[in-house]
Amino acid sequence: MPPDPVPPGHPSFDLFTAPRDHVLAPGAMVLGGFARNDAPALLAAIDHIAAAAPFRRMTTPGGRTMSVAMTNCGQAGWISDRSGYRYTPVDPATGRPWPALPVLFSALAAQAAAQAGFAGFQPDACLINRYDPGTRLTLHQDRNERDFDRPIVSVSLGLPALFLWGGPARTDRVRRIPLEHGDVVVWGGPARLTYHGIHTLADGIHPLTGRTRLNLTFRLAR
Ligand code: MD3
Ligand code: FE
Numbered sequence: 599m600p601p602d603p604v605p606p607g608h609p610s611f612d613l614f615t616a617p618r619d620h621v622l623a624p625g626a627m628v629l630g631g632f633a634r635n636d637a638p639a640l641l642a643a644i645d646h647i648a649a650a651a652p653f654r655r656m657t658t659p660g661g662r663t664m665s666v667a668m669t670n671c672g673q674a675g676w677i678s679d680r681s682g683y684r685y686t687p688v689d690p691a692t693g694r695p696w697p698a699l700p701v702l703f704s705a706l707a708a709q710a711a712a713q714a715g716f717a718g719f720q721p722d723a724c725l726i727n728r729y730d731p732g733t734r735l736t737l738h739q740d741r742n743e744r745d746f747d748r749p750i751v752s753v754s755l756g757l758p759a760l761f762l763w764g765g766p767a768r769t770d771r772v773r774r775i776p777l778e779h780g781d782v783v784v785w786g787g788p789a790r791l792t793y794h795g796i797h798t799l800a801d802g803i804h805p806l807t808g809r810t811r812l813n814l815t816f817r818l819a820r
Contacts, residue, residue, distance in 0.1 A: 618630025618631065618781075622763065622775065622783075622789070623788070623789050623792075624787060624788045624789065625749075625785065625786045625787030625788045625789035625790065626763075626783065626784070626785050626786075626789035626792070627714040627715075627783065627784050628775075628781060628782075628783050629710055629713060629714065629781070629782040629783070629784065630778075630780075630781055631778075631780045631781065632710055632713075632780065632781070632782035633706060633710075633753045633754075633755070633780045633781070633782050634779065634780030635780075636702065636706060637755055637780055637806060638806065639702055640702065640703070640706075640753065640755060640814070641755060641806060641807065641812070643700045643702060643703065644726060644755075644812060644814075646697070647669060647671045647697045647700075647726065648669055648726075650692075650694070650697045651669045651670065651671070651675075651689045651691070651692060651694075651696055651697055652669065652691065652692075653667035653668065653669050653726075653728050654667060654668065654691055655667050655668075656668060656677060656678040656679065657678060657679050657680060658678055659678070659679075659680060659681065659682050659683070661680065664678070664735075665732070665733035665734060666727050666728065666729055666733050666734070666735050666796075667727075667728040667730075667733075668725060668726065668727055668728070669689075669726050670689070670696045670723065670724060670725050670726060671696050671697045671698060671699050671700070671703070671724050672696055672698070672699040672721065672722050672723040672724045672819075673687065673696075673699075673722040673723065673819075673820065674686065674687055674696070674722055674723040674819040674820055675687075675689060675723060675725070676723065676725045676742065676817075676819070677690060683742050685723060685742060685743075685819040685820065699721070699722070699723075699724055703721075703724055703814070703816070704721060704816075706753070706782075707719060707721050707724075707751045707816035708720060708721075710751050710753075710782045710784055711749055711751055711784055711786075713784075714749070714784035714786070715786075716748075716749045716784065716786050719748065719749060719751070719816075719818070720818065721751070721816035721817055721818055722817075722818055722819055722820055723816070723817045723818070723819040723820075724814055724815065724816050724817070725814070725815045725817070726812065726813070726814055727812065727813040727814075727815070728811075728812055729757070729759065729796065729799045729810065729811040729812075729813070730799065730809065730810060731757075731799050731800065731801035731802070731809055732798060732799065732801075733798070733799055734795070734796055734797060734798040734799065735795045735796040736795050737762060737764060737768060737772070737793045737794065737795040738793065738794070738795060739791050739792070739793055739794075740790075740791075740815075740817070741791065742819070743817050743818060743819050744818075744819065744820055745818060746790050746791060747786075747790075748786070748817070748818040749784050749785055749786030749787075749790065750784075750785045750786070750790070750815055750816065751782065751783070751784050751785075751815070752782065752783045752784075752785070752813060752814065752815045752816075753781075753782050753813065753814040753815075753816075754777040754778065754779065754780070754781045754782075754783075754811070754812075754813055755779055755806070755807060755811070755812040755813070755814070756779055756804045756806065756807030756808075756810050756811045756812050757779075757799060757800070757802050757803075757804050757807065757809070757811040758776060758777065758778045758779065758800075758802075758811070759776075759777050759796050759797065759799055759811050760774045760775070760776055760777075760796070760797035761774070761775040761776070761777045761783075761794065761795075761796060761797075762774060762794060762795040762796065762797055763775055763792065763794050764792060764793035764794060765792055765793065766791060766792060766793075767793070768793050770793065772793075774797065779804060779806070796813075799811055
């Protein structure tokens with residue numbers, strides 16, 4: 599008999615990998631290892647998406663090239679270019695709509711949001727970030743979405759990273775929170791507009807992704 603299928607978002611843990619769920623601050627919750635069992639399927643889906651909408655390093659409005667490579671799936675995709683940051687229905691690199699959000703993605707995001715207290719979250723956008731060793735994401739707020747009452751759900755895959763987590767102002771002191779393969783974090787309520795970033799990625803090799811960290815962020819953009 600085949601083993602029972604594991605539902606999306608089913609947390610995996612045993613004596614040696616106890617769950618690490620904790621509240622970081624009001625509205626911000628780490629679901630340690632929540633996506634671990636789904637990681638191989640998530641990575642296969644990312645490969646499929648990237649075949650249709652390739653990873654690219656975007657240009658900031660100030661003319662710099664971001665070190666993190668990005669692509670999207672869903673009804674809307676986040677882009678940056680000389681004219682600003684925004685969501686678009688079409689990938690400017692291909693002229694085609696962004697690939698559809700896989701059911702596994704939306705189910706995982708909804709289940710994680712519900713577990714963190716945000717029932718009924720149905721994302722329409724998923725930004726996929728790819729970090730190679732030496733790349734980083736500088737401190738920023740996510741404020742291109744229409745409704746800040748909706749949470750953002752993030753899924754970390756591959757190499758571990760230090761998440762930089764500040765406050766409501768750019769100058770607030772920054773905490774460093776390690777994020778590992780399979781960790782899911784839900785950011786909503788009073789945490790939704792906190793400044794955050796990813797520290798320069800240390801080199802390493804992950805058994806499933808090699809020298810790479812991937813991050814999915816699920817959003818309701820429109
Ligand atoms: C806290 N991504 O794509 S995910 C981003 O790991 C982004 O690639 C990082 O920041 C990454 O915009 C961090 C965690 C995250 C995402 C969105 C947030 C934390 C957040 C929005 C508000 C507050
Ligand atoms: Fe962000």
